[in-house]
Each structure stands twice: as structure tokens, then as C-alpha cells.
Amino acid sequence: MSFYAEFRMLSEKAMTFNFPPEMPLTEGFRGRHVLDMEKCVGCGLCEKICPNLAMTMVERGEADEKRSYPQVDYGKCCFCGLCEDICPREALKLSHFPFIVVLGRDALVYPPEKLAEPPKLEHPVPPKIKGITNWAISRSFWVNFFFTGCCFIEAAPWVGSGFDMERFGMLAKGSPRHSDVLLIGGYVTVKTLRRILRIYEQMPCPKYVITLGCCPVNGGTYWDSYNTINNLEKYMPVDIMIAGCPPRPEPIGLAVVLAMNAVQSGYMGKEEKVNKEEGFLEVPSVEESREEGEYTIPFGPQHPASGNFDVYFKVEGERVKSARPNPGYLHRGFEKLMEYRTWWQNIMLVQRVCVLDGASYELSYIGAVEKLAGVEVSRRVKYLRTIQAELCRIQSHLLNLGLIGGATGFDTMVRIAWGDRERILLLLEKLTGGRIYHIYNIPGGVRRDLPLNFKDDFKKEMKYMLKQLDLYDNLCFNNSVFNGRTKELGVLPGDMAVRLDVTGPNARASGVRFDVRKASPYETYDELDFNVVTSEGSDAYSRALCRRKEIEESLYIVENALEKIPSGKLFERNAKGGLRLSPFSPLPKGETIHCVESARGELCFHLVSNGKNTPYRAKIRGPTFDSILVAMPKVLEDEHVAEIPVIYWSLDNCPADHDR
Amino acid sequence: MTPSVLEVLKQECQGEYVREKVFSFVKVQKEKYLDAARLLRENGFERLLTVSAVDWLDENEFEVYFLAYNPEENVYVKVSTRIPRENPEIQSLSSIWENSAMHEREAWELFGINFEGNTMLKPLLLEGWKGPHPFLKDFDWRRYVKEFPM
Numbered sequence: 120m121s122f123y124a125e126f127r128m129l130s131e132k133a134m135t136f137n138f139p140p141e142m143p144l145t146e147g148f149r150g151r152h153v154l155d156m157e158k159c160v161g162c163g164l165c166e167k168i169c170p171n172l173a174m175t176m177v178e179r180g181e182a183d184e185k186r187s188y189p190q191v192d193y194g195k196c197c198f199c200g201l202c203e204d205i206c207p208r209e210a211l212k213l214s215h216f217p218f219i220v221v222l223g224r225d226a227l228v229y230p231p232e233k234l235a236e237p238p239k240l241e242h243p244v245p246p247k248i249k250g251i252t253n254w255a256i257s258r259s260f261w262v263n264f265f266f267t268g269c270c271f272i273e274a275a276p277w278v279g280s281g282f283d284m285e286r287f288g289m290l291a292k293g294s295p296r297h298s299d300v301l302l303i304g305g306y307v308t309v310k311t312l313r314r315i316l317r318i319y320e321q322m323p324c325p326k327y328v329i330t331l332g333c334c335p336v337n338g339g340t341y342w343d344s345y346n347t348i349n350n351l352e353k354y355m356p357v358d359i360m361i362a363g364c365p366p367r368p369e370p371i372g373l374a375v376v377l378a379m380n381a382v383q384s385g386y387m388g389k390e391e392k393v394n395k396e397e398g399f400l401e402v403p404s405v406e407e408s409r410e411e412g413e414y415t416i417p418f419g420p421q422h423p424a425s426g427n428f429d430v431y432f433k434v435e436g437e438r439v440k441s442a443r444p445n446p447g448y449l450h451r452g453f454e455k456l457m458e459y460r461t462w463w464q465n466i467m468l469v470q471r472v473c474v475l476d477g478a479s480y481e482l483s484y485i486g487a488v489e490k491l492a493g494v495e496v497s498r499r500v501k502y503l504r505t506i507q508a509e510l511c512r513i514q515s516h517l518l519n520l521g522l523i524g525g526a527t528g529f530d531t532m533v534r535i536a537w538g539d540r541e542r543i544l545l546l547l548e549k550l551t552g553g554r555i556y557h558i559y560n561i562p563g564g565v566r567r568d569l570p571l572n573f574k575d576d577f578k579k580e581m582k583y584m585l586k587q588l589d590l591y592d593n594l595c596f597n598n599s600v601f602n603g604r605t606k607e608l609g610v611l612p613g614d615m616a617v618r619l620d621v622t623g624p625n626a627r628a629s630g631v632r633f634d635v636r637k638a639s640p641y642e643t644y645d646e647l648d649f650n651v652v653t654s655e656g657s658d659a660y661s662r663a664l665c666r667r668k669e670i671e672e673s674l675y676i677v678e679n680a681l682e683k684i685p686s687g688k689l690f691e692r693n694a695k696g697g698l699r700l701s702p703f704s705p706l707p708k709g710e711t712i713h714c715v716e717s718a719r720g721e722l723c724f725h726l727v728s729n730g731k732n733t734p735y736r737a738k739i740r741g742p743t744f745d746s747i748l749v750a751m752p753k754v755l756e757d758e759h760v761a762e763i764p765v766i767y768w769s770l771d772n773c774p775a776d777h778d779r
Numbered sequence: 780m781t782p783s784v785l786e787v788l789k790q791e792c793q794g795e796y797v798r799e800k801v802f803s804f805v806k807v808q809k810e811k812y813l814d815a816a817r818l819l820r821e822n823g824f825e826r827l828l829t830v831s832a833v834d835w836l837d838e839n840e841f842e843v844y845f846l847a848y849n850p851e852e853n854v855y856v857k858v859s860t861r862i863p864r865e866n867p868e869i870q871s872l873s874s875i876w877e878n879s880a881m882h883e884r885e886a887w888e889l890f891g892i893n894f895e896g897n898t899m900l901k902p903l904l905l906e907g908w909k910g911p912h913p914f915l916k917d918f919d920w921r922r923y924v925k926e927f928p929m
Contacts, residue, residue: 447904
């Protein structure tokens with residue numbers, strides 16, 4: 120069967136996109152702003168609503184005819200579109216243009232005149248090649264593999280077959296000593312900065328630093344967090360900055376082409392200099408007490424299979440004696456950041472808790488807010504939310520299947536599953552306007568209706584995905600090598616799963632029949648017919664299989680939902696015709712809890728309101744806190760060191776979720 | 780049915796409760812906090828979802844709470860208690876639910892609440908942090924970020 124699968128893959132058209140990409144990529148994407156200066160009245164509402172302080176009003180015109188217009192700093196903007204929503208004259212709009220790649224901080228500030236120009240793609244023209252060495256380096260960038268923050272999720276597709284970095288000569292490398300490029304994927308916490316500086320020092324010259332997103336440039340979304348860096352350039356040189364939150368994979372590719380051209384024309388990177396704040400940013404040495412014959416080995420955060428997460432293993436021979444997780448590399452302090460933003464502004468913050476499955480976080484938060492406010496939404500909105508959540512679950516599971524494949528040394532699976540994930544992301548983008556961070560829900564409704572032809576697009580993708588799932592079975596689940604690498608590994612018995620509060624596919628693969636969608640249905644899960652996928656194996660194989668079956672189940676849920684979706688209003692409006700909850704309105708006093716089934720298990724938001732327009736306290740109960748920090752060390756006991764990545768990814772960690 | 784457990788909680792632990800569909804919010808005295816947890820654990824509340832706190836600065840109190848779940852009856856219960864803000868101390872639930880120690884460790888780090896009987900109270904998320912407990916209401920992040928920009 121595997122032979123047949125291989126043959127099928129050879130005979131089919133490649134799934135790789137063309138580069139540079141043809142415009143428009145999709146119609147729905149939220150990209151660079153376009154300002155209509157005629158319509159703008161300078162009311163300043165966009166400046167007031169912006170949660171990231173990216174908007175400032177600047178004055179233009181002669182002394183007696185001065186008018187103010189918005190100026191956008193793309194070093195801060197997160198493309199949430201709240202400014203577009205609130206603009207009373209529709210003067211400010213988001214275009215679909217994703218390319219904002221610059222070589223210096225100042226170029227990220229767009230004055231009103233520049234915003235008024237229609238966006239266009241400037242293809243970098245390759246300059247004359249000087250010398251064979253530079254040409255060679257430029258065609259063989261080895262990129263250090265370190266998941267620093269959420270933007271890395273958009274660099275990861277380059278590994279998959281959708282974008283395929285290897286055709287540019289690039290390779291993802293685990294060792295800093297072999298790397299030319301350090302890719303800073305998003306926000307940097309103090310704990311991460313210590314590791315990045317050490318990695319940067321270990322890389323040989325010439326070395327280049329590319330930052331993704333706004334956070335390393337100017338704090339971005341986490342500009343007021345006590346634990347993140349607001350200006351990375353204070354600590355190390357940065358060569359290229361890519362704006363976006365997160366940027367699409369295409370601008371990342373454009374940045375790489377820019378870097379290649381620069382290197383070909385003799386650019387050797389900025390001068391190496393590191394500021395460690397007089398030793399404050401040295402990586403602390405860890406000395407664990409150990410007995411004779413025992414050794415401590417660290418796993419992560421700079422490890423191809425760890426994510427930005429760290430575990431210390433005590434080993435005897437090649438067996439794990441005990442494991443001590445060391446989280447916190449992604450701690451931004453969400454719960455308190457939410458206390459500083461209005462109920463409305465928080466809709467662009469919550470999905471950032473877990474980059475891999477943002478929709479569930481939106482649903483959980485919005486559900487809790489609507490309970491507090493006493494807002495009912497139409498059935499159409501509920502259906503749309505269900506569709507969003509299920510598509511997001513599919514892409515999250517596909518990412519995990521790729522990671523499991525990678526952990527077992529089966530790289531084909533990474534390429535295929537992540538390539539397929541791109542197609543689901545395109546669907547999500549069509550529906551919501553965002554690939555990763557949808558920012559689709561608002562208290563009392565959703566921001567967009569179902570796009571035209573969405574049903575047909577989905578049907579096409581569903582047919583394709585069902586065929587691909589057969590391929591996964593042939594390549595992976597019926598493959599004796601994959602079976603041998605995953606079966607009877609990392610056994611998590613059902614009773615232990617309940618006792619340690621493990622939920623989601625991890626628990627269902629141990630026979631625990633618990634799914635929030637069935638137990639306490641939210642949105643429209645009570646109207647849709649679906650099965651709770653369980654399995655009895657309790658091992659890494661069962662967990663991967665459970666996810667594969669859930670993908671199928673989710674596809675049927677979306678199909679079913681698209682058939683049943685009724686017509687209805689997108690927002691609940693009050694008597695005056697405005698939204699019942701306005702962006703600055705307070706919520707009544709009280710507290711509430713809302714739980715949903717995320718891709719990794721049960722997710723709850725506990726919100727406390729004291730009658731103001733910001734939450735008094737928000738508590739996020741993420742699913743990975745227990746499954747990774749509590750259960751994983753127990754699951755890994757007595758396992759072989761070489762199996763750690765397989766077991767680790769079979770539990771599907773999202774470090775950003777438990778660090779928050 | 781679970782209401783009886785909640786009734787018992789009300790009588791035994793002098794608690795008061797509010798129900799909202801599957802969620803119940805119970806308030807108990809500090810002395811009854813551990814008893815309430817034990818009672819719930821003995822009555823099918825197998826899962827502990829979280830242990831956390833709310834800082835009520837104006838009242839100079841912390842609200843410490845835990846959220847437990849009964850899978851048989853599909854009922855969530857949030858049990859909360861108030862403790863003074865100075866030298867906050869409360870018993871640990873680690874003898875009742877195994878996973879509570881890690882949640883308490885986080886609450887200890889972010890709020891500075893001491894959980895008696897928890898042997899895991901070491902920094903979890905932060906490394907080399909010398910400032911106040913970050914989630915306290917009187918620690919203003921926006922002022923901190925302005926004063927000590929990183």
C-alpha cells in the first residue's frame with residue numbers, strides 16, 4: 120500500500136505555491152491600511168480604539184486649514200481591524216496587501232500620504248554578483264531552528280511543501296554553530312532573550328538576524344507586558360524586519376529573497392555586538408542534585424522538537440528516571456494584560472494565548488463575555504462560530520500530525536501534513552480574514568458573513584482532505600515502521616488521565632469519553648450530529664490516530680453545519696440600531712465561567728467584572744497546563760531517551776498556552 | 780444528585796452558593812476550604828481544573844479559589860474563600876488532587892500566596908525576577924514598562 124501511495128504522490132501535481140506569489144492571494148486577508156484622505160474627518164476614534172497604540176493623529180495642511188489624519192506605525196500594528204470597524208466615514212480600510220518588509224525601524228512608520236497610496240509589490244531586483252563566496256552563501260542559508268514566539272507559526276509553512284524553503288537552498292538547522300540566519304519568530308521574553316543572545320554568540324560570521332512581527336521591534340501587542348522585550352535592537356543587531364501579526368509566509372519569503380540579494384552584493388551583516396546588561400542576561404547555570412550513575416540532560420528550548428519549552432531529564436543509562444519541566448519562555452502575563460484593555464479590545468488579545476488553535480480561545484472568551492452581558496446571538500452566528508472552530512481544530516491536528524511525523528524521523532509526513540494545512544488556512548482566511556489570528560468574533564456577533572462560494576470551496580477541500588487522510592493511513596498509520604516507533608510508547612492510563620486532569624484527544628485516546636462539545640454543548644454542537652472519537656491504546660500511536668480521526672469528524676461537522684446554516688443577523692442590535700455592546704461600554708458586575716473543547720482539551724475562561732469597561736480579573740485555564748506540566752513527566756518515566764520527542768509531541772504541547 | 784452535595788457544602792461549611800446552568804459558585808470560610816475540597820473529592824469530583832486567586836485590593840483581601848468537575852453528573856463547582864492580603868496563607872489541596880500542586884505553584888509565584896503543605900513552591904514561569912508578584916493589583920505594569928524599558 121505504501122508503494123501505491125508513493126506512486127500516487129509522484130504522479131500528481133506538486134502542491135507548492137509559485138514564488139513570488141500571484142496577487143491577490145485571497146480576497147479576505149487583513150493587510151496594509153489604505154486611507155481615503157477626502158473622507159477622513161480626523162475624529163481620532165481609530166487612535167482611541169487601537170489596543171497597540173499603533174495609530175497617532177498627525178496634522179496636515181496650512182495654518183488655518185489644519186486637519187488631522189491617522190499615521191500607522193507598523194512596528195506596533197497587529198492588523199486586528201478594530202480601526203476599520205470603528206471608522207464612521209469608512210475612510211480607513213484594510214487592504215489585502217501583506218508585504219511590509221523593511222531594513223530599518225523608521226521605514227515602518229507610514230504617514231497619511233503613504234497610506235493614501237495604493238499598495239504595490241516591489242520586486243527586489245537582483246544586483247550584480249560580486250564573488251563566488253557571497254553567491255554561494257546566499258544560495259545556502261541555514262536557518263536556526265528556534266521557536267521563539269507566535270510568528271514562528273508562519274515561518275513553519277516554509278518547511279512544509281506549500282512553500283518549500285529547500286528550493287531556495289535554505290535548510291532548518293538545529294545547531295547554532297552551523298547556522299547563518301537567526302530567525303526571531305515574534306515576541307521575546309526575558310527568559311528567551313538570554314537564550315537568543317547565547318545562540319547569536321555561537322553562530323559563525325557572517326550571520327544575519329531577521330525578526331518577524333511587531334513584537335521584537337516595538338513590543339507589538341505585548342507592549343505593556345512586564346516580561347517581554349520592547350526593543351530587541353538594544354541587545355543585538357537586527358538586519359531585516361518583517362511587519363505583520365503574524366506576517367504571512369509570503370513576506371517572509373520576500374525577506375529571504377531580499378537577504379539573498381543583499382548578501383550577493385557583498386552585505387556581511389551588521390557588526391556583532393551583544394548587550395547583556397552587565398551579566399543580567401547570562402543564561403543561568405543549572406546544577407541538579409544527582410546520585411552516582413545519573414545524568415541530567417536538558418531538552419529544549421533550542422531543540423528541533425521542543426518548541427520554546429524546556430525539560431530537564433534525569434537519566435540512568437538511556438532511560439529517563441525523572442523529568443522536570445521548566446516553562447515560562449512564552450510568559451507574557453495575558454491575564455493581567457486583559458485587565459488593562461476594554462472588553463472589546465480583548466477580542467484581539469485572547470486568541471494570541473495559543474497560536475496553534477486561536478478560534479477556541481475566541482469562542483471561550485466571547486462566550487463568557489456574552490454570558491456576563493446577557494447577550495444572545497442569532498443561530499447563524501452560532502453556526503459560523505462552529506465552522507470557524509472546527510476548521511481551526513483541523514489545522515491544529517494537521518500541524519500535530521506533521522510534528523509527530525517529524526519526531527519519528529518520517530519527514531515526508533511533515534511536508535505533506537503541513538502542505539495540506541495551508542489549504543485549511545486559506546479557507547479560514549476566506550471566512551475570517553486571518554490565517555492564524557482570526558479576530559472573527561465580537562461580543563454579540565461575528566465580523567463577517569459567509570463568503571460567496573464558500574460552500575463549494577469547502578466541498579472541494581473536503582474531497583481532497585478525505586483522499587489525503589487515506590494517504591496518511593497508508594503512509595503512517597498502516598506503516599510498520601511508524602507503528603514500531605509509536606505503539607506502546609508513553610502510555611497514559613485512563614484513570615491517570617482523569618486524575619491529572621488531562622482532557623482532549625490525549626484523554627480520549629486513553630478511553631476517557633469526555634468532550635465538552637457533547638457534555639455541555641455550546642454554539643450549535645447540540646444540533647449537529649457527530650461522534651466522540653475514542654481509542655483504548657493509551658499510547659502515542661492512539662493519540663495520533665485519535666487526532667487523525669477527529670480531522671475526519673470535524674470535516675463532517677463543517678459539512679453538516681454548512682448545510683444547516685440558517686439566515687440571520689450577524690450582530691445583535693439594540694433599538695437605536697447600534698451594537699448592543701459598544702467598544703467602550705462597561706459590563707455588569709459579576710463573574711462567569713465558560714468552557715469549550717479546544718484542539719488540546721478543555722479550555723475555560725473565568726471572568727470577573729466589577730462594573731467597569733475592563734475585566735477586573737481574567738483567568739485562563741488552558742488544557743496543556745496539566746497535560747504537559749503535570750502529566751508528561753509521569754508519562755515519560757522509564758522511557759528511552761530517543762523516544763522523548765515522539766511522546767512529547769503525541770501529547771501535543773502548546774507552550775504558549777501553559778505559559779500564557 | 781449534586782445539589783445535595785452543594786446543600787451539604789452549604790450546611791457543613793457555612794457556604795453560600797449560586798448556580799448558573801452547570802456551574803456553581805460556592806463561598807466558604809477559610810477554615811472550611813479544605814473540608815469543602817475533601818467533600819467534593821469524595822462525591823465524584825474527580826478533576827481539579829485550576830487553583831487561582833483574585834486580588835481584591837480595595838477590600839485588602841485575596842479571594843483564593845479552585846474549580847472542580849464531576850464527570851458523572853457534568854457539574855462544575857468553583858469554591859472560593861477570602862484571606863487577608865498581608866501574609867496570605869491557605870492550606871494546599873495537594874493531598875486531595877495530585878495536580879493542584881502545580882496550579883498552586885503558579886498562584887504562589889504570581890500572587891505571593893503561600894500554600895501550606897505544598898512542597899513545590901519554587902519559581903515556575905519567571906527566571907531571576909526580583910520585582911513584586913506580577914499579578915498584584917498594586918503593581919502597575921504600564922508604569923513599570925515606562926520606568927524600566929527593556
